[in-house]
Amino acid sequence: MKNQISKKPEEFRDRKLTDTAATQVVRLSIKTAAGEMELKKEADHWQIVKPLRARADDQKVNDLVAQITNSRIVQFVADDAGDLHPYGLAEARSTITILTGDDKSGGGGAGQILQIGGVPEKEKDQVYVRFAPRKFVYTLPNKIESILNTKPNDLRDRHLVRFDQNQLDRITIDTPGKNKTVLARKDQNWTIVNRNNRAANGAEARRLIDLLAAEQVTNFVADVASDLPKYGLDKPQLTVTLSSFASENTAETTAGEHPLATIAFGKIDGETVFARVGEEPFVVAVRRSMLDNVFADPLSWQDLTIFSFKPEQIHKLSLFTDREQSLVRGTNKQWQWVTGSGPINTMNVQSLLNTLASLHATHWVTNAPAAAFAKSQLVITFTTSPDDKAQHKLTVGDSPPDGTAMARTDESEGTFAISSPDLKNLRAPLVEPATPSPTASASPSIAAAPTAGP
Structure with missing residues (x-):
């Protein structure tokens, strides 16, 4: 209690510059010798309205407003009814004005006006201010000066465009x-x-x-x-x-x-x-x-999906390279040759079917050279109906240096690229490699019986 009694009256005073929260502010004006800058909140976004009309960076403006509303008074100097010349406030060099949505302060909605004056002779880290709503002269930390040095471009929204993605269709x-x-x-x-x-x-x-x-x-x-x-x-x-x-x-x-x-x-x-x-x-x-x-x-x-079938839907399959190979599903669902011969590599056939049925492009190729398909490295035709009427065709042309291959279909306009792994699956041999015959076991040699001499 003794310590409380010994304190000066000003130590009990509220040192908040204003009770207004930063989120309540909808308009901000800064006037200096260099000119005036005014900002206004519209539909939850800040706009610069002076000296030009431009979108403002919401975060930067909110930080600036918070710096003002959160300012703490350092010294209570005097009421503002006396001579303001000693404080450089008779003709303030700068003015900051904030307004809220229902602001009635400062006289008829003029807002809360903060005038910036001179620097105290003994406290160079402070600046004299006059806050109109409280009709008093204070000092604030001189970091308030940084607000006065703010230029419009410092607060502009640097995003190229602002739009609501939820409305975009x-x-x-x-x-x-x-x-x-x-x-x-x-x-x-x-x-x-x-x-x-x-x-x-x-x-x-x-x-x-x-x-x-x-x-x-x-x-x-x-x-x-x-x-x-x-x-x-x-x-x-x-x-x-x-x-x-x-x-x-x-x-x-x-x-x-x-x-x-x-x-x-x-x-x-x-x-x-x-x-x-x-x-x-x-x-x-x-x-x-x-x-x-x-x-x-x-x-x-275009969508990167080229074909969208199930592998079991493919009924007949023909591959053209330097020769033709054709397979068809028999009545037992097993593959059999139409054109070609040899034991069928069922693993490679299934891999080809899986790749072909759900073939995806890596990207679409613009301005593909006409020579890209002058000599195709692979042509695949296939049907997806038992009567072989639902026909499809894939033509694979040149392979660029990136490892992909250019391709096209009769069902889509344009040229697309397929990946190297997909091309490998499509070109995999359909015939099982020949199994080398086992080497005949060497028979032990039988020494010739000595011939009896005469």
């Missing part, structure tokens, strides 16, 4: 001079709309979505996109549109496609490419390799 890829690609999602499956809703490579679609969501801007090039030809954005080399799609009218939305974001890619500049998102008024640069990850050819988006 259509991707349109447009490259001048090439067929447009339209990918559509239903549940977790993707199709190529402009390829008669052929199954698309869902893993690649999800990879592209994740890539776009994570892509970071390497440089903010121009805050005003007034000279689009300079950046090749008047006629983009590639445009990606992310949309939601409604098949019919609802209370919330009308039927049709509703763009979430459109990303245009322009000229290449070294290791970067210029880009612009929708109607955002600025130009940015992103990694040049981003372009390599967006397939411009609709055929490249």
Whole structure:
């Protein structure tokens, strides 16, 4: 009790600058001699509204707001009714204003205003401030100065684009001079709309979505996109549109496609490419390799599943290399020769059937050279019905240096690559290797009886 009585009155005062929590703040304004920066929270995301309109980095702005609301008073100096010149607050050099959603403080919703003044002569690690809601002059740690040095670009969202993946169910890829690609999602499956809703490579679609969501801007090039030809954005080399799609009218939305974001890619500049998102008024640069990850050819988006059968469905099988070999299932389900002879290697045949029935491509090949199939290394035809009317054909062409082999089927347009292990299984010999005959046992030699002399 004695210790409590001996304390100075200010030691009992609340040293929190404000009772406002960082999460309550919806608007922030910083004014310095260099200019004014204003930020506003819209739909749970921060936006820079002055000196330019741009997306802000939510985490960085939240950290900045928390630095203000969590500030602790070092000294209680004086009420603000007297002369403020000694504190550099008669004409404050900087002002920070925070507003909450229902802020009535500071007079008619003006917000909570924190004025930054001079530095105490004896405490160089502090700075004088005037906090309007409490009508008092304090000192705060001078780390508050770091807020005043914040530039708009320090707080900008460096993500290339912001979109809600849960709403995304259509991707349109447009490259001048090439067929447009339209990918559509239903549940977790993707199709190529402009390829008669052929199954698309869902893993690649999800990879592209994740890539776009994570892509970071390497440089903010121009805050005003007034000279689009300079950046090749008047006629983009590639445009990606992310949309939601409604098949019919609802209370919330009308039927049709509703763009979430459109990303245009322009000229290449070294290791970067210029880009612009929708109607955002600025130009940015992103990694040049981003372009390599967006397939411009609709055929490249096809599903990697080439055949999807059960091995036991295959009824007849013919292989053409430098000769023809044909097998058919007999009435006892055992394989027998149609063309060819010798003991059948049932293990290799089963391996071939397993590979062929569920054949998958490693990737689709764009601009495959015409000479790739000038001389096929393997042609396989097979049927999947007992009457042999359901026919299928696989043609295997050249093998690139990467160990894969280019292939195509009559059922799909385009060229794809198959893996080296799959090619090995497809080319495995169907005839059992000849079993070497056992070496005849050497008979013991019998010495000739000596001939009697005359």
